[in-house]
Amino acid sequence: MSKNTNKSRRSFLKNTALGAAGFMIVPRHVLGKGFVAPSDKLIVAGVGAGGKGRSDLANFYKSGKAEIGFLCDVDDRMAEESRKSFPKAKYYKDWREMLDKESKSFDAVSVSTPDHTHAVVAMAAMRRKKHVYVQKPLTHDIHEARMLTEAADKFKVVTQMGNQGSSGDGVRQMQEWFDAGVIGDVHTVYIFTNRPIWPQGIAWPSAKPAVPQGLDWDLWLGTAPYKDYIDNLIPGSWRGWWDYGTGALGDLGCHLMEAPFRILGLQYALDVQASVTSVFTAFGKRGYFPDSFPPSSHAILTFPKTSKTQGEVIMHWMDGGIKPERPAELGADEVFGDGNSGILFVGTKGKMMASEYAANPRLLPLKRNEEVKIPQTIKRVPGSADGHYAQWVEGCIAGYGNMELSSPFKKAGPLTEAILMANLAIKAADTPKPRANGKGNDYPGANTKLLWDHQNMRVTNLEEVNQFVKREYRKGWTLDF
Numbered sequence: 001m002s003k004n005t006n007k008s009r010r011s012f013l014k015n016t017a018l019g020a021a022g023f024m025i026v027p028r029h030v031l032g033k034g035f036v037a038p039s040d041k042l043i044v045a046g047v048g049a050g051g052k053g054r055s056d057l058a059n060f061y062k063s064g065k066a067e068i069g070f071l072c073d074v075d076d077r078m079a080e081e082s083r084k085s086f087p088k089a090k091y092y093k094d095w096r097e098m099l100d101k102e103s104k105s106f107d108a109v110s111v112s113t114p115d116h117t118h119a120v121v122a123m124a125a126m127r128r129k130k131h132v133y134v135q136k137p138l139t140h141d142i143h144e145a146r147m148l149t150e151a152a153d154k155f156k157v158v159t160q161m162g163n164q165g166s167s168g169d170g171v172r173q174m175q176e177w178f179d180a181g182v183i184g185d186v187h188t189v190y191i192f193t194n195r196p197i198w199p200q201g202i203a204w205p206s207a208k209p210a211v212p213q214g215l216d217w218d219l220w221l222g223t224a225p226y227k228d229y230i231d232n233l234i235p236g237s238w239r240g241w242w243d244y245g246t247g248a249l250g251d252l253g254c255h256l257m258e259a260p261f262r263i264l265g266l267q268y269a270l271d272v273q274a275s276v277t278s279v280f281t282a283f284g285k286r287g288y289f290p291d292s293f294p295p296s297s298h299a300i301l302t303f304p305k306t307s308k309t310q311g312e313v314i315m316h317w318m319d320g321g322i323k324p325e326r327p328a329e330l331g332a333d334e335v336f337g338d339g340n341s342g343i344l345f346v347g348t349k350g351k352m353m354a355s356e357y358a359a360n361p362r363l364l365p366l367k368r369n370e371e372v373k374i375p376q377t378i379k380r381v382p383g384s385a386d387g388h389y390a391q392w393v394e395g396c397i398a399g400y401g402n403m404e405l406s407s408p409f410k411k412a413g414p415l416t417e418a419i420l421m422a423n424l425a426i427k428a429a430d431t432p433k434p435r436a437n438g439k440g441n442d443y444p445g446a447n448t449k450l451l452w453d454h455q456n457m458r459v460t461n462l463e464e465v466n467q468f469v470k471r472e473y474r475k476g477w478t479l480d481f
Helices: 003-018 052-062 076-085 095-105 115-127 142-155 169-179 217-221 247-256 258-264 384-398 409-429 463-468
Strands: 042-047 066-072 090-092 108-111 131-134 159-161 186-192 271-276 297-303 313-318 342-347 351-354 362-364 450-453
Touching (some): 042 052, 042 095, 042 384, 052 108, 066 076, 066 095, 095 115, 108 115, 115 131, 115 142, 142 409, 159 384, 159 409, 169 258, 169 351, 247 297, 258 342, 409 450
Parallel strands (some): 042 066, 108 131
Antiparallel strands (some): 186 342, 271 450, 297 313
């Protein structure tokens, strides 16, 4: 090779690999089709570097096949530990700036922000042909979930939602039992959780404390309407506020509802209804807290017959510590689910249950687990639920369409839509409508089964609830496709 060629090559490597990111790895896509980076590692940019984002990034790195090249967080306090763990990763506060300046230097983006900004970050990354890993739930709104699902296919990128249980052995064991006919045809599924573990059914605080140093509050708000900063919102209590979170359903629904979706082949629901716990003020007056989710709820979804069922499937969601009646086959002192959360499949020939993440699957009565022996027919994910991260990394390296993943958007999208449909019913049941005579309120959504047109993404028999299918973003924010 000539001296000039060697000099050009050194300049290229210096500019692409060492200039901004500070690590000795050339992003895989930079070398072009047919070439592989010397390390063959995926370069990941993390948007949301604290809390769950920190553990996600650590698990990608732990796979041995990924490097964390860039970190981004609107809150320097939340990002501190990740910056210590990955000192060579370049740090940004605004993910839009990072994508604009550095997109040629990384292959994939991990999105672990509050729910209300999942969609805009993921969409912007996919438009740049970046593979994406998005924490659960996939989105805040039904419309966003549909858009991300379609975008993943359009841009041909590898996607994964962060519901690790979908890679677990438990759901695969239950699927083998069901496929073998052990519990017969499933017509009803019960899902329950003790969440929320943060305050709900409360008023937005009136105090206006100073914004903490290191937090860009306006950027944290993102697509949501502007409100003054309040204490105790970050890192976790935002889940209980409609503008930012998706409540208990968004927190655990993807971990609990994924199993019946996978096992029974569920897609879009036909209808949904809900009841909620009311908060009463003095003199028995029902309180109205439009910013906050109710303390507990019970939603019932109806799914149409699938190729795996003989008829419709009814799914019950219960949160706030509400539980279904204990199965008659479960002993008086035997634990239902894992005590806090659980999944119960009711079939024509028997029942099966599991804990959170679909872990610890059991046939009922429990003695059946010693009697029933079904051969393994479904391949397990290496590392089970913990292997969810490495699976995505390896899928990105393999390229779009070359490897099966547990929770790509084509699966995660419909699952998320069902979760958000249940939230629609909860919102409707908790929203008052003043009576015509001006004396008190009615709650029409509490007494209505919402009929769903999934093709057009709208409720057909209660128009006012459709405003929550696709929320209006704050000025300056869009979901570009």
